[in-house]
Amino acid sequence: MPSAKTPVPAVPSSESGAQQPTGAAEGKRTPPARRTTLRDVALALGVSVATVSNAYNRPDQLSPDLRERVFEQAAALGYTGPDPLARSLRRGRTQVIGVLYDAPLAYAFADPAASLFLGGVAHALQDVGLSLLLLSGRSEAAPAGDAARSASVDGFISYATAHGSPLLDAALTRNLPTVLVDHPLQSGQAGAAPVPETDYPIIGINDTDGARLAAEHLLALGHTSIGVLGLPLRADGRAGLVTPERERRATNTHILARLQGYRAAVRGSSSSSLPTYEVADNTPEGGQNAAHALLTASPDITALLCMSDVLAQGALAAAAALGLSVPEDLSLIGFDDIPSSAALNLTTVGQPTAQKGEQAGRALLALLAGQTPPNVLLPTTLVVRGSTGSKGGSSE
Structure with a gap:
């Protein structure tokens, strides 16, 4: 008489009907892929880790051809470059300048004078690889000074902020290089300067x-x-x-x-x-x-x-x-x-609004270099066109 067969237990199935992998059933997870590093790029190219690092951090140390080869190999391996935050912490610099602006953020792009000023600042900074961060003091989403307190910047340019502005006050507590624009000078302007003239360089007009x-x-x-x-x-x-x-x-x-x-x-x-x-x-x-x-x-x-x-x-x-x-x-x-x-x-x-912005940018660069830039008072001129005329008459 034939012996009875031992019954085979049923295998539980997922809702989709697919059989679960053994590892998944035991709660195991596939480890994430290892992140590509500078060392991987260096090994693939047959160069030192320092050479690959210089391609990103000290480009003047490499020939353009070698630097391009490093970038091509990095792209092939999926390496996107050093972590920006870690790099800024190592250097002690963010390569970013904050512009304090007390009006709503969108207005900086609608106001022709503000646009000219920001263009002048950008012109001064672009050749040295610095970026601009526009910081508004008029946002309903956060207190006025928060933007300046939390910004990762190397210094500030304060553009026409009011005396006692929470945005400016918060920036000054950071003790970073700061340039004040359109703040009355102690000589030649009405009103008192918001800070001592010797503490911060001031750029403006009379x-x-x-x-x-x-x-x-x-x-x-x-x-x-x-x-x-x-x-x-x-x-x-x-x-x-x-x-x-x-x-x-x-x-x-x-x-x-x-x-x-x-x-x-x-x-x-x-x-x-x-x-x-x-x-x-x-x-x-x-x-x-x-x-x-x-x-x-x-x-x-x-x-x-x-x-x-x-x-x-x-x-x-x-x-x-x-x-x-x-x-x-x-x-x-x-x-x-x-x-x-x-x-x-x-x-x-x-x-000269654009020149005012450029002067502010250059003054901040001087501060970052450990120099003491002077205050700058730019000239104003009367430009007579056709909208003014003698009382009861035509333009003259």
Whole structure:
């Protein structure tokens, strides 16, 4: 009689019906593939590890041909180069410069003057292999100073930040090389410098003198009823007529310097009242709304001093909406001389904004090299075009 066969136990199956590998059933995992290293690239090429390292870190030590061979072999092996964070820790440098910007981040790309400035900074840094990191102090996602506190940078360029700005204050606590741009100098500017002049190099213009040029031009044309479209005196989003108390509490000291320059020019003249309407943001819409409000409230105004060409462009739109001809009924003068102002035939106060950025970049490079760069005060010029004319007449 044949013996009974021993039953074979069933093999459990997965939901998909596929048999699980033995290792998986026992909880084992396939080890990850080993990461390719500098040594692997060196062995494949038959060169030293130092040679491969130099290809990435000290390219001047290798011929272009050898460096290219290293990169080709690295690509073939899937090696992507040294870890950037580890490399920056070893060097003590990140090769990145932070630009402190108190306006919303997107505005840096919409404001022609800011774009010119950043282009100038980039021009100074690009030839030495440094990069820019734009740090905004106006984000709803984080406290104002966080961007400066956490940024991995070698130094800061502070662009027109207000006195007491949390962004600037946070940056200064880092004790990194820092250049201040558009902060009043202790000589030749109205207002006090936010930090001692000897502590940080300052790059800028004499805002007071530039504004005085603009006001004197209108006075020479016979204007006695003049208004001002002002940039924000504080970074609080307020728009409206500037009161003496508001002026006393100003934190944007370079803006205050312009207002005081206008006042210095008209002091003693019949136009000494100088009503000023402050905008919340430097936009054409802000300029149009401010000009409309000021001209409606004071219809006797025959000329407007605009603290930026962007505001002046808005004022042109407001004048057209009110049926006023420029310059026959209303003279307009801006500030900055951005590229579009020539096409609009706008009289303005010109400043070398791109050169200002380049000077700031070079000053920071000097600090990184252990040098002490001087303060730089760049000139302003009156650029007379067709938007200003004699009171009740045409342009001259």
